[in-house]
Amino acid sequence: MLAPTDTAIFGETGESQLVQVSSACRLCGSTELQTFVDLGATPPCELFLAADELDAPEVTYPLHVRVCERCLLAQVPPLITPEATFSEYAYFSSFSTSYVAHAEAFVAGAVERLGLGPDSFVVEVASNDGYLLQHVVRRGIRCLGVEPSVNVGEAAREKGVPTVTAFLSPETGAEVAAEHGRADLVSANNVYAHIPDVVGFTRGLRELVKDDGWVSIEVQHLLTLVELTQFDTIYHEHFQYYTVLTAQRALEAGGLTLVDVERIGTHGGSIRLWAQRSEIAGPPTAAVAAVLAEEAAAGLHTVEGHAGFAEKVSRVRDDLLRFLLDARRDGRTVVAYGAPGKGNTLLNYCGIRPDLLAYTVDRNPYKHGRFTPGTRIPIHAPERIAEDRPDYVLVLPWNLRTEISAQLEYVRDWGGRLVFPIPALEVMD
Incomplete structure (x- = not known):
């Protein structure tokens, strides 16, 4: 039975397309949330219509971003399940030639930075159509994609990229690690905003990585989103919007510690986070302190700084x-x-x-x-x-x-x- 804060809409199959709607912050549990921006109600952004659907109604969901007064995570309510969005997906990363080139450059940099070689193992979570791991395969490094969308995962396998179909959780992370081993590098590009259970997902990343391995996450930077008015990157697939400060807090909640950060140009301005298991991670680099200072100067380390x-x-x-x-x-x-x-x-x-x-x-x-x-x-x-x-x-x-x-x-x-x-x-x- 649904609780007073639950909402569910059922499709023809009877499967719920929604998850629990709660007024509490999904990271810290606070109920003190303030409006950041309200974009009204829209349909899910990747549910493109066929011609024979034009006379049918569409369901819309609020697109209302709020900021937690306690931990400052900017977030939308998790109205739509990842299963409803990503089991079959319309986005294929490889259609952007510049993004494929970006992925190739990342692989080359990671190989040099971490000393990856023939005995290494790389896992990418939300590996899409193999746009990134194809470059790992070409270097002769063992790899595995973890991709929930059946159709784009199949495209990856056609490229020769080993791929399992799964949503990452602590349980699936442990299962993948038990079958394939833990990874020297776990990459999670453009997915950290796409999951409503941010703590559980982070714990899943922790399960996948070796004790001395690295987790690399690329996600859009809220600082750039605000500075350049990039409101169109807000949609129901993106459950939260990170500063380095809030990403640091999310990682810590799942047993990982932020060690380094890079500001990169993808998606209009993103951050690449380098993290390790908390028990072995060293102190944050000067780059982390520098970006935190930029955010603080822009007002994003206070609730009031999000106004306007x-x-x-x-x-x-x-x-x-x-x-x-x-x-x-x-x-x-x-x-x-x-x-x-x-x-x-x-x-x-x-x-x-x-x-x-x-x-x-x-x-x-x-x-x-x-x-x-x-x-x-x-x-x-x-x-x-x-x-x-x-x-x-x-x-x-x-x-x-x-x-x-x-x-x-x-x-x-x-x-x-x-x-x-x-x-x-x-x-x-």
């Missing part, structure tokens, strides 16, 4: 809508490039529909012929842009600006212009 973000978000919305309305009034055609999860947060929050944005395109064939959730904008193959020669192309995956600007260089041939909505509206010459 919602106002910045509304200004981005107003500027984008004004541009689209002016373009329609002037008879200009506007289409979009990309159908990322972040784009669906932007479109839904701004209320943009096909009357203002004719369509978008995406390199992922899985999305062709489908429609964006909530806003129901059609998705085509990239070639459609050259066929239609629009006046403007709104780039939704703005974090891949260099890569996509090169891909869309041909738009200049007919005088078309690229538009970037974040951190502030920019119409390229």
